[in-house]
Amino acid sequence: MADAIISRITGPVVVAKDIEGAHMFDVVRIGEMGLMGEIIRLEGNTAQIQVYEDTTGLKPGEKVINTNRPLSLQLGPGLLTSIYDGIQRPLDVLAAESGDFISRGKIIPALDQKKKWEFIPVKKNGDQVSPGEIIAEVQETPLIKHKIMVPYNVSGELVDISEGQFTVNDKIAAVKNSKTTDIGLSSWWTVRIPRPVLRKLAPDQPLLTGQRVLDTFFPVAKGGSAAIPGPFGSGKTVTQQQLAKWADSEIIVYIGCGERGNEMCEVLTQFPKLIDPKSKRPLMERTILVANTSNMPVAAREASIYTGITMGEYYRDMGYGVALMADSTSRWAEALREISGRLEEMPGEEGYPAYLGRRLAEFYERGGRCIVISPEEREGSLSIVGAVSPPGGDFSEPVSQNTLRVTRVFWGLDANLANRRHFPAINWLTSYSLYMDDMADWYKSNVSKDWIDLRKEALEILQKESELQEIVQLVGYDALPEPEKGILDTARSIREDYLQQSAFDEVDTYTSIQKQHKMLSTILEFGRKEADVIKKGSTSAKVGALESRGMIPKMKWTKEEELEKLLNDINSKMKQEFDSLSKESSN
Known part of the structure; x- marks a missing residue:
């Protein structure tokens, strides 16, 4: 059999001929340096390969070796606290071995192969086990217990399990049926195939973020999907970082997909220093970072999305709530466009491939709150927040439009709000959440029965303000009737005292849902009292x-434990002052 060799090179795409027995998406090693690539088209014995590394220096005639295995991840203890590139190479280990610049063709195991983990069985020899069942636990970090699960296609009698210290490649148990299947401390999974679940659940619980504009007006459900498009400088990355810090999830997967190096550098240097607000432990102890900047090979951008979501699904299957941040899917779509162009495929709108919408849908559909495969019907969730970077802030471009078709929450960032230093710069007139009706009962039971009414009242006031602003621009504020001035006053209070939030203030950076209810209730109550005294003749x-x-x-700016005293003072003073104004108006 002839060896497969390179016949043509066009940027990140290499054409190999005489490749025998290959399958779509097989991983191959290319040339003398052993560059890593993936087969993306097969025609007879000729394969087109997208290469995940720089192809400079490759030449026709060099060997191509097929590994006969699709792009897969090693999943096991040690994923948390790690920083990977788009194909699950640990960047800190690479830096230690080869310096700040990654040597081409260098493949390093994703997990520490020598570290021994304390293995604590929760099942014993002789137990009957079924797919997805948890048989042991490993304390991966002080915050997270790593659950060792029976593979999906395996069931039978558990044998050879015992407590001890093992590496990720050690056999820790076996399941005996018609044949004996060994179980290791780690397992492998193909990135392009979603991990199966038993059934998906209704999105009726919010993913609380502590960001008032999101939790109050445009909440995303646990297991839901949200798009956050916006022009340059409008705050996409800061908003996603806030979600990573504060979202109500046990595990965070942050994918920097093709973003500028300085933004990713900020994430990589900032996250290890962050303290988890609930446990007071380092946030990295429940975080995985996938770093793939804009100057890395374009093909690796496409892989980074699948790498991140596969790791997210793995922890979801353990029963954890996972929040995945993808920043940004536009760069991923650009990678699809470039590879599609190299393959000479018929282009769709604006040069993107015709299958862009399908690929985006397949990605977002891997999220969800679900019952995972297990005998005890374990519940887990995977929530996806994808940033979109439309050129010039044009939301009509293909990536934004295809993303909005499959996501149920739209957080529209507004350059005008960002220029006015109103952050988060999420436009309350264009944004929406389609989860609100599903979650109404949760808010009534867990926050307040009047929560939905308060939200509706506040949004109506902001809408009226928008309409009145057009009149103000024509005739001026002073020409408005007093009742309309009162509406503008209340709207300004909602904007400045509620929606505007500082990510850099220790208190204001996070607001619990209970505090949000008290704040909004107070602002709207003041607005009602103002409308009432204006009717009586005040100004x-x-x-x-x-x-x-x-x-x-x-x-x-007031801490949660001190808020009640301030609210009592406000309500007392409000009653006294409005009673006085009412009497004055009556006289």
């Missing part, structure tokens, strides 16, 4: 001068 100028009005902005 918005007099209301604006009240001491209680000046106390409202203090709410977001």
Whole structure:
């Protein structure tokens, strides 16, 4: 049999001829340096391969070796706290071995092959086990117990299991049926095939983030999907980093997919220093970072999305809530466009491949809150937040439009809000959440029965403000009737005292859902009282001068345990001052 050899090289795509017995998506090693690539088209014995490394220096005639295995990840203890590139190479280990620049063709195991983990069985020899069943636990980090599960296609009698210390490649048990299947401390999974689940659950629980504009107006469900498109400088990355820090999930997977090196560098240097607000432990103890910057080979961008979501599914199957941040799917789509062009495929809109929408749908559909395969019907969730970087902030471009077709939450970032230093710069008039009706019962049971009404009232006031602003631009603020001035005052309070939130302030960076309810209730109650005294003849100028009005902005800077005292003071002062204004107006 002739060896497969390179016949043509076009950028990140290499054409190999005489490749026998190959399958789509097999991983191959190319040339003398052993560059890693993946077969993306087969025509007889000729394969087109996307190469995950720089192809400079390759020449026709060099050997191509097929590994006969698709792109797969080693999944086991040690994933958490790690920083990987798009094909699961540990960047810190690579840096230690080859310096700051990765040597081409260098393949390093994703998990530490020598480290021994304390293995604690929760099942014993002789137990009957079935697919997905947890047979042991490993304390991966002080925050997370790593669950060792029976593979999906294996069931029978558990044998050869015992407590001890093992490496990720050691056999830790076996399952005996018609044949004996060994179980290791780690397992392998193909990145392009979703891990199966028993059934998906309704998205009726919110993924709380502590960000007021998101939790109150445009919440995403646990296991839901959200798109956060916005132009350059509008705050996509900061918003995603806030979600990674504060989202109500046990595991965070952050994928930097083709973003600029300085943004990814900030993530890599900042995350190891962050403290988890719940446990007071380092946040990295429950985080995996996948770093693939814009100057890395374009093909690796495409792989990085699948690498991240496969690791997310793995922890979801253990019963954890996982939040995955992809920053940004536009760069991933650009990788698809370039590879498609190299393959000379018929282009779709704006040069993107015609299958862009299908690929995006396949990615987002891998999320969900579900019952995973296990005898005890274990529940896990995988929530996906994908940033989109439309050129010039044009949301009509293909990546934004195809993303909005498959996601149920749209957090539209607005360059005008960002220019006014209003952050998060999420436009409350264009954004939406289609999960609100599904989660209404949860809010009524866990927050307050009037939560949905408060949210609706606040959004209506902001909508009226938008309509009145057009009139103000024509005739000026002073020409407005007093009731309309009152609406503008309340809307300004909602914007400045509630929606505007500082990611860099120790108190304001996170607001619990209970505090959000108290803050919004107070602002809207003030607005109602203002409307009432204006009807009786008072003016918005007099209301604006009240001491209680000046106390409202203090709410977001006040710690949770001190908030009740401030609210009592505000309500007491509000009653006193509005009673006085009512009497004055009556006289």
